Amino acid sequence: MQEKSNVFISGGSGLLAINWAHTIRQKYDVHLNLHERIIKPSGINVCNNDLGSLNDLLNHLEKINPVAIIHTAGLTNVEVCEANPQLAWHVNVELSANIAKAAKILGKPFVHISTDHLYQGMNANTHELEMLSPINVYGDTKAKAEEAVLQNNEHALIIRTNFYGWGTSYRQSFSDRIISALRGKKEIILFKDVYYTPILAETLIFTIHDLIEVNAQGIFNIVSDDRISKFDFGIALANEFNLDKNYIKAGFFRSHSALVNRPADMSLSNNKVSTLLGRKIGTVAEHIKRLNNQEMEGFVKEIKLL
Secondary structure, three states: OOOOOEEEEEOOOOHHHHHHHHHHOOOOEEEEEOOOOOOOOOOOEEEOOOOOOHHHHHHHHHHHOOOEEEEOOOOOOHHHHHHOHHHHHHHHHHHHHHHHHHHHHHOOOEEEEOOOOOOOOOOOOEOOOOOOOOOOHHHHHHHHHHHHHHHHOOOOEEEEOOEEOOOOOOOOOHHHHHHHHHHOOOOEEEEOOOEEOOEEHHHHHHHHHHHHHOOOOEEEEOOOOOOEEHHHHHHHHHHHOOOOHHHEEEEOHHHOOOOOOOOOEOOEOOHHHHHHHOOOOOOHHHHHHHHHHHHHHOHHHHHHHO
């Protein structure tokens, strides 16, 4: 039997890394790099390398010789970033620069996961060439991270996105929180004045691997084909999962002055990636239907046990 190639993924206990590992483990030997939280997913290798140590990274990466290095680690909580800007800088900028440098030294394909929180939120379906104008610490450090990654590795593949998928016992995704509330017959408030282009984690992962296959470099938005409000996303979930949408109550971000400022429109255009790959990425409705199928197929069971 042919030996499987290795893939290294940082941020190993995070939602995206966990979904990534379970999505590709039949094709690749996945090496999840953990930090503080220790998990033991079935059929997946775990390691504990210091992302701040170039030598530590190089030693491990040379041993496993991965065909791709995926950097999903980051401080993504907007409130925590605002309260701890130095920590946000260290995790989002410095560690990203270090692992990008390691990948460059080893000549390995490198994927850096960015965000859609990079603009003021005044325009819809923003493209990759739009000038960045973040309005909070999280967005600023992610913008600086992109710059640092490219300074250390000009061949990097940077992905701007906003994903959802099945979460673990210790961390729910946005879709998890909505489905859980509706199944528990609890009200949930979702904003009608915040727009984005959410994508299913599985679709995001497959699309990134398609880009790796064609040796893509630079910045790509990988998001769904359509723009939607957080409220309407919740309604779409309720309809697909046959749940009572009356428990979803409309809220407005502009009325929540206590929250850290966020862009009202985070929607991105996926025309660049669609054109390169010669296909559509998929609509929100199509991705939500696949989310439902994942649950029926049992994909979610192992993840929720972690």
